[in-house]
Amino acid sequence: MRHDHHGRTHRLELDDQTLREWDCTVLASDPEDGLVLDRSAFYPGGGGQPPDQGVLLWGGVQTRIVGVRPRDDLWLVPDADDPLPPVGTQVRGAVDDTRRSMLMRTHSGLHVLCGVMFRDFGVPVTGGNMEPGQARLDFDLAEVPAGFKDTLTEALNAEVAADRAIQVRVLPRDEAYALGPIIKTATDLLPPDLEVVRLVDVVGLDLQADGGTHVASTRQIGRIEVTKVENKGRGFRRVRITLPT
Incomplete structure (x- = not known):
């Protein structure tokens, strides 16, 4: 399967993370499973990033998309109260820009957090989660230095101010590693049969295999606040961040 496809759907958000509207055709329409499009910019979720939401416009009506269900095909989940466009219908897709843009900022902020923690403490991530504007990462960190929360906040925002480019590349697996x-x-959670790897590079700070959506530079993230550092057990520290709107 091509890296920019999921089943029959061309994943447009992997080609252009700024795309919010596009024209497409309905390939499958089922009251229980949802909808499959030939082209879609709805991020399906993964790596801790929630799926996109938005609408499909067709025939003078709209179908709200409230989630995505990745299977062999990429099934869009419509609002239960909205009509379904039949197979073959030409529709206009639109991603909820406010939600997506905040998720892109949040996801990029997590990569900055990961990069700073790996650079300054040499610790791996053991878990994470995000919602628009707030997120957390868990680290295998034995000791928390005095003033850690404030020092980490300062370090993160220094990287935001540095305006580091955030670039996406796709390479053969061996070249990526x-x-x-x-x-x-x-x-290492990458499937062993994955032939190409999508890399997100916060240039000079953090290079990771990642399938999510991101802003183009650290400055676009905006200020990052470390709101809480929790001790969840021996060597298990949870760092929570927020991005003020």
């Missing part, structure tokens, strides 16, 4: 430590989690 040859670049250095592209897995910053404690366990």
Whole structure:
């Protein structure tokens, strides 16, 4: 399967993370499973990033998309109260820009957090989660230095101010691994049969295998606030961040 496809759907968000509207055709329409499009910019979720939401416009009506269900095909989940366009219908897709843009900022902020923690403490990520504007990462960190929360906040925002470019590349698996430590989690979760790897590079700070959506530079993230550092057990520290709107 091509890296920019999921089943029959061309994943437009992998080609252009700024795309919010596009024309497409309905390939499957089922009251229980949902909808499959030939082209879609709805991020399906993964790596801790929630799926996109938005609408499909067709025939003078709209179908709200409230989620995505990745299977062999990429099934869009419509609102239960909205009509379904039949197979073959030409529709206009639109991603909820406010939600997506905040998720892109949040996801990029997590990569900055991961990069700073890996650079300054050499610790891997053991878990994480995000919602628009707030997120957390868990680290295998034995000791928390005095003033850690404020020092970390300062370090993160120094990287935001540095306006580092955030670039996306797709490379054959062997070439990607040859670049250095592209897995910053404690366990390598890349499927063993994956032939190409999508890399997100916060240039000069963090290079990771990643399938999510991101802003183009660290400055676009905006200020990052470390709101809480939790001790979840021996060597298990949870760092929570927020991005003020």
